[in-house]
Amino acid sequence: MPSKDTPLNEWDLINALSREFGPAPPGVILGIGDDCAALAGNSPDCLLWTIDTLVEGVHFDLAYTSLSQLGWKSLTVNLSDIAAMGGAPGPALLSLGWPPARDRGQALEFAAGLAQAAREYGVAVIGGDTVASPGGLIVTVTLTGRVPAAQMLRRAGAKIGDLIFVTGPLGEAAAGLEILRRGLELPPDLHEALTEAQLRPRPLLRAGRLLAKEGLATALIDTSDGIATDLYHICQASGVGARLPAAGVPVSPRVTAAAPHLGRDPLDLALTGGEDYLLLFTCPPEVAGRLPESFSRAGLAAPCSLGRIVAGDRVVLLTSDGEVDISGKGYDHFRLDL
Amino acid sequence: MPSKDTPLNEWDLINALSREFGPAPPGVILGIGDDCAALAGNSPDCLLWTIDTLVEGVHFDLAYTSLSQLGWKSLTVNLSDIAAMGGAPGPALLSLGWPPARDRGQALEFAAGLAQAAREYGVAVIGGDTVASPGGLIVTVTLTGRVPAAQMLRRAGAKIGDLIFVTGPLGEAAAGLEILRRGLELPPDLHEALTEAQLRPRPLLRAGRLLAKEGLATALIDTSDGIATDLYHICQASGVGARLPAAGVPVSPRVTAAAPHLGRDPLDLALTGGEDYLLLFTCPPEVAGRLPESFSRAGLAAPCSLGRIVAGDRVVLLTSDGEVDISGKGYDHFRLDL
Numbered sequence: 001m002p003s004k005d006t007p008l009n010e011w012d013l014i015n016a017l018s019r020e021f022g023p024a025p026p027g028v029i030l031g032i033g034d035d036c037a038a039l040a041g042n043s044p045d046c047l048l049w050t051i052d053t054l055v056e057g058v059h060f061d062l063a064y065t066s067l068s069q070l071g072w073k074s075l076t077v078n079l080s081d082i083a084a085m086g087g088a089p090g091p092a093l094l095s096l097g098w099p100p101a102r103d104r105g106q107a108l109e110f111a112a113g114l115a116q117a118a119r120e121y122g123v124a125v126i127g128g129d130t131v132a133s134p135g136g137l138i139v140t141v142t143l144t145g146r147v148p149a150a151q152m153l154r155r156a157g158a159k160i161g162d163l164i165f166v167t168g169p170l171g172e173a174a175a176g177l178e179i180l181r182r183g184l185e186l187p188p189d190l191h192e193a194l195t196e197a198q199l200r201p202r203p204l205l206r207a208g209r210l211l212a213k214e215g216l217a218t219a220l221i222d223t224s225d226g227i228a229t230d231l232y233h234i235c236q237a238s239g240v241g242a243r244l245p246a247a248g249v250p251v252s253p254r255v256t257a258a259a260p261h262l263g264r265d266p267l268d269l270a271l272t273g274g275e276d277y278l279l280l281f282t283c284p285p286e287v288a289g290r291l292p293e294s295f296s297r298a299g300l301a302a303p304c305s306l307g308r309i310v311a312g313d314r315v316v317l318l319t320s321d322g323e324v325d326i327s328g329k330g331y332d333h334f335r336l337d338l
Numbered sequence: 339m340p341s342k343d344t345p346l347n348e349w350d351l352i353n354a355l356s357r358e359f360g361p362a363p364p365g366v367i368l369g370i371g372d373d374c375a376a377l378a379g380n381s382p383d384c385l386l387w388t389i390d391t392l393v394e395g396v397h398f399d400l401a402y403t404s405l406s407q408l409g410w411k412s413l414t415v416n417l418s419d420i421a422a423m424g425g426a427p428g429p430a431l432l433s434l435g436w437p438p439a440r441d442r443g444q445a446l447e448f449a450a451g452l453a454q455a456a457r458e459y460g461v462a463v464i465g466g467d468t469v470a471s472p473g474g475l476i477v478t479v480t481l482t483g484r485v486p487a488a489q490m491l492r493r494a495g496a497k498i499g500d501l502i503f504v505t506g507p508l509g510e511a512a513a514g515l516e517i518l519r520r521g522l523e524l525p526p527d528l529h530e531a532l533t534e535a536q537l538r539p540r541p542l543l544r545a546g547r548l549l550a551k552e553g554l555a556t557a558l559i560d561t562s563d564g565i566a567t568d569l570y571h572i573c574q575a576s577g578v579g580a581r582l583p584a585a586g587v588p589v590s591p592r593v594t595a596a597a598p599h600l601g602r603d604p605l606d607l608a609l610t611g612g613e614d615y616l617l618l619f620t621c622p623p624e625v626a627g628r629l630p631e632s633f634s635r636a637g638l639a640a641p642c643s644l645g646r647i648v649a650g651d652r653v654v655l656l657t658s659d660g661e662v663d664i665s666g667k668g669y670d671h672f673r674l675d676l
Contacts, residue, residue: 016442017445017466021456024464032464032465033465037465041379042380049431050465051432053433053435053469055471056472090377091375091387094389097391097476111354114359126359126366127370129389129390130355131391131392132396133396135472135473142389142431
């Protein structure tokens with residue numbers, strides 16, 4: 001428990017706010033603590049609702065992010081929250097804090113990037129707010145979505161014995177960030193793929209809907225903070241632990257190839273690097289056999305297995321040197337670490 | 339038309355974003371350009387949706403605003419947008435950009451102020467986002483609401499010949515801001531009332547519902563930017579003009595009393611001072627006679643008349659020295675003018 005004058009981490013702050021705001025009233029299916037809030041509607045669908053703020057100097061650096069890429073990312077990080085509930089997206093609002101000295105062309109470039117993502121994923125931007133920002137650029141997008149109530153997937157729901165899967169190889173966005181921050185030059189194909197993973201996330205809406213519709217997952221989250229943290233969120237919400245054999249962690253081959261250039265351990269990037277925006281989910285063993293075919297039928301690559309849900313409350317990595325507790329070791333969006 | 343490298347004002351930016359995002363799809367009853375967006379639901383009610391960001395150094399100064407007052411205001415400015423559609427509030431999300439060096443007690447104080455407003459107006463805060471802010475505090479609240487579709491009031495709808503009303507006397511919040519900014523000492527009662535008007539706005543949800551339910555208004559907006567601007571928004575949306583006799587503008591007697599201390603013209607504060615968060619509306623002459631009784635029955639003070647809707651596209655003040663075009667003369671939230 002931090003003392004009254006200790007700086008807060010994100011988790012402390014969310015907990016403090018939750019306590020202050022009290023329990024959610026009837027009609028609120030899901031309150032503070034998941035990827036989206038969820039409201040009961042007059043139809044079998046729930047209304048999903050999420051908000052994400054990107055702050056210059058914390059979440060992006062315009063030295064290596066174009067305004068168009070920022071526009072794209074500001075919507076797609078929200079879309080990933082909708083995917084993480086098994087939902088389909090609805091309309092969005094934008095609140096833009098703009099430094100008055102930045103010119104008009106840049107605002108249009110930002111809007112064009114956001115509009116491109118909106119068209120690609122079928123989202124209407126229907127309102128918002130524009131304010132001056134005396135510091136850097138601040139972008140907040142709030143997005144709705146829909147999911148049939150009976151299909152909605154949450155962080156809670158993982159059961160002891162469930163297998164853990166992720167929809168793709170890990171660590172690319174974190175490797176891309178290292179390359180961009182440090183201005184490194186890697187072989188062109190590798191450079192391009194890794195920096196794209198960082199700058200142009202592709203929310204996995206089809207995979208999320210598939211998991212929800214076909215009842216393939218017991219718990220679901222998107223990988224925004226690195227799986228050591230994201231999986232810990234599933235464990236905390238579900239009241240379980242997890243064990244991951246280090247040799248089975250699906251590190252992206254591109255990350256392994258880039259690691260010598262970065263001087264970073266590829267496994268560390270895969271486990272603690274944020275912003276891959278993949279889907280991490282748990283699946284009962286008797287259902288897991290259906291995953292490859294279901295994904296293939298939908299034109300999607302089969303998910304990668306990476307461990308098992310166990311009794312307890314920790315995320316433990318099984319290495320050749322023994323067991324390592326990696327619970328919550330990842331990127332804390334609330335810390336300033338640029 | 340500003341050139342490509344001219345700094346934007348709020349209006350230019352909103353127009354540029356609107357063009358980029360294109361027309362709203364079916365199901366969106368109201369897109370960019372009103373106090374809220376509105377979505378069709380599966381019931382006779384529309385879903386209202388708004389977002390407002392408050393940035394330290396632009397919208398508030400912690401030298402004279404307590405964290406608790408900021409929490410209160412961050413929700414109530416959104417509630418005023420729901421009132422301005424004739425709606426009743428639903429749940430909210432909070433996105434909080436917090437400077438990591440600010441201590442825990444202050445976050446709790448902020449949350450307590452927000453929670454107090456939430457209880458007072460029956461709002462559940464059901465989720466959000468917390469991020470680090472390298473500059474000052476950034477608070478974004480997004481709020482839903484509901485209004486029967488047939489009752490919803492918009493900025494558009496004012497007709498030539500309609501009378502213009504506002505729900506209370508003008509200029510108090512702007513006078514309060516002057517007192518706070520300049521650290522002035524006024525007679526205690528006056529000081530207290532005017533600074534409270536600035537720091538603790540009270541959204542007029544009951545008045546908004548009354549206007550909507552009883553069909554008393556043709557167009558409605560809340561007074562956030564000063565009525566010279568807010569009325570101009572009604573005129574632009576409705577394709578009309580407005581004429582206001584200067585002698586009939588309901589300047590708050592408190593503003594008149596404070597004016598000598600402030601060295602400001604009370605009429606100027608009333609017309610161009612922002613943040614009163616009253617309701618400004620237009621009403622056909624044949625309906626206007628019902629206003630005092632309807633408001634009285636609801637336990638509310640009768641609205642003040644202040645002019646008439648005319649043909650044209652300007653807001654014109656009628657003074658003893660002639661006519662003055664005051665269209666859009668007010669506080670531009672997008673400019674940095676602290």
